[in-house]
Amino acid sequence: MQKKRVLIVFYSFTQQTRLLLKKFVEGLEGEGVEVAFEKLVPVAPYSFPFQTNFRLVAAMSGTFFRCRMNIRPINEICFKDWDCIILAGPTWSYHPSGPMLDFLDRYAQQVCAGKVVIPFISCRSYWRLHYWTVKRRLQRVGARPAQPIVFVHPIKEPWRFIGLVLQLRGKMVRSKNSWFRKHYPAYGHSKIQGDEAKAAGRKVALGLLDDI
Numbered sequence: 001m002q003k004k005r006v007l008i009v010f011y012s013f014t015q016q017t018r019l020l021l022k023k024f025v026e027g028l029e030g031e032g033v034e035v036a037f038e039k040l041v042p043v044a045p046y047s048f049p050f051q052t053n054f055r056l057v058a059a060m061s062g063t064f065f066r067c068r069m070n071i072r073p074i075n076e077i078c079f080k081d082w083d084c085i086i087l088a089g090p091t092w093s094y095h096p097s098g099p100m101l102d103f104l105d106r107y108a109q110q111v112c113a114g115k116v117v118i119p120f121i122s123c124r125s126y127w128r129l130h131y132w133t134v135k136r137r138l139q140r141v142g143a144r145p146a147q148p149i150v151f152v153h154p155i156k157e158p159w160r161f162i163g164l165v166l167q168l169r170g171k172m173v174r175s176k177n178s179w180f181r182k183h184y185p186a187y188g189h190s191k192i193q194g195d196e197a198k199a200a201g202r203k204v205a206l207g208l209l210d211d212i
């Protein structure tokens with residue numbers, strides 16, 4: 001019996017999507033699914049952390065208006081016949097990230113048409129508009145968008161917003177005993193969410209195997 005094959009096209013700026021994908025892939029591979037990756041690489045990426053408040057605000061504004069961030073050409077492997085494609089990345093100012101928007105513009109037709117595509121989203125909290133954009137773009141090229149897999153940062157507001165800004169500016173409070181870190185132990189996703197990502201991978205794998 002031929003193995004089911006999944007392509008993961010991803011972009012990750014602060015590594016949260018990448019960490020979740022690592023667990024997600026454990027779930028897929030644990031059920032015998034073959035996985036390949038395509039990392040989207042911006043031609044001129046933002047520096048991380050942002051060096052000034054102005055640069056951060058400029059990035060937030062640009063992404064709010066869905067500015068594309070040019071990516072390097074993708075690899076031939078993407079054009080193969082995959083059983084399922086995962087489009088993974090962060091939300092930027094309510095929308096898909098700049099590199100993912102560029103991927104959708106330039107490659108969605110060739111890579112995704114006729115395929116089941118699962119949006120995989122890492123964000124602080126607002127993901128719906130991101131998902132609707134991806135879904136609409138996929139439907140337009142004749143792909144079959146599935147229910148999204150979404151992870152939001154698990155800490156309450158206002159801490160998670162303040163924590164995100166501090167992280168993006170490279171100014172996270174270092175001392176674990178500080179008053180702030182009591183409310184905001186760490187930036188990004190939790191270990192429990194890692195386990196959930198693994199379970200999500202397993203669920204996708206079992207769904208694919210059911211289709212045999």
Ligand SMILES: Cc1cc2nc3c(=O)[nH]c(=O)nc-3n(C[C@H](O)[C@H](O)[C@H](O)COP(=O)(O)O)c2cc1C
Pocket residue numbers: 011012013014015016017018059060063089090091092093094095122123124125126127164168188
């Ligand atoms: C420029 C920028 C804009 C962002 N805008 C949003 C947003 O509108 N909504 C949200 O929930 N998260 C927003 N975030 C937070 C990221 O979605 C979140 O930190 C995510 O986990 C990052 O994933 P990554 O590490 O894979 O890039 C933004 C992050 C950046 C860098």
